[in-house]
Amino acid sequence: MASYLYAIVRDEDAARAAIEARGVDGAPVRTVGAAGLACLVSTVDAGQFARTRDGGDADLRWLEAVARAHDDVVRAVASRTATVPLRLGVVCSDDDAVVDRLHETADVVSGLLERVAGHEEWGVKMFAASPRRQPVLSSAATSGTAYLQQRRQALQQDAQASDAGVAEAERVLTELSSLATAARRHAPQDPRLSGTRAPMVANVAFLVRTADRDNFCQRVRRLDDEQPGLEIVTTGPWPAYSFTAEDSP
C-alpha cells in the first residue's frame, strides 16, 4: 500500500490541520512530519494510479472521484492554516518516501507557505458577451447547406465578439492584478466543457489576501457592470492551488 499526498503545512500547524475529512477511497487522513513540515497523506492502492487510462467514461468518473476527495481534504486543511496544496495524483511508495520528499523540497515549500499564508485564490473567467444571434441549430435550417451557413455565421460572430472581448479583458486583468498579490493564467476552457455558448477570453486565478476578499469581489462586480462586452464570472474562494508551483509568478 502506498501514500497519497494532499498538501503540506508547517509542522507547528499540524495539530491544527487535523481534519475529519476522508481522503481517496474514503481512507482516513494522517500527517507525516519532517524538516519542519507536515504532509497530509492517506493510504491508497498504488495500482489504480499506475494503470494506464484511455479517457473513457469510467476513467472520467474515477478522475472526478479522486479530484473531489483531494479537494475536500485540501479545503478542510486550508480553512484552518497556511497550506501548500499538491498536484492531483502524487503517490509515494510509503511514508519513508514522503519524509525524503519533505527533506528534498523543504526550502521551496517553506517559501511557498510564507507566500500563501493569509491568502486565498479567486478564479475570474471572462466571456465575450455574444451579440444577439440565431440559435446555432435553428429550426429554419431545413437543409444541410442552410445549416452550415448558419453555423459559419455564428462562428464569425463569435470570433468578432472574442476579439473585442480580449482587449477589454486585458484592462480588467490589469485592474484586478492591482488588488491581488499574484495572478496566474489558465488556458481558456472550451465552451463545450465550460457549459456556456460564449467564447471564454480569459481564465485567470488571483491570489488575494483573505482580508481583501470583499474589496476584490466588489471590484469584479463593478467591472462586470462597466464592461458591456464582457461577462465576468468568479469562482472561489479556493485553496491556493494555482500558486504553489515554483514556476508561478
Added chain:
Amino acid sequence: MTELLEHAPSLAAASAGGPRTSLVDLLDRLLGVGVVVAGDVTISLAGVDLVTVRLRALISSVGTLEERS
C-alpha cells in the same frame, strides 16, 4: 450528437444548491499547475491529457456530424 453533448453538463456540473465546484475549474487547478513535490508513481493521465483527449474526441465527433449533415 445529443449523446455526445450530454457529457458536457456532467463535466461542467456545479451541483445545484451545493458548494461543489465545477470539475473543469477544479481540474484547471489540480492538473494545470506545475509539480512542487513529485511522487514515486506517476498518475497515468499524464497531466491534463485525459481531459484533452476526451475533449478532442468530443470536438472531432461533432465536427464530423456537421460535415455529414
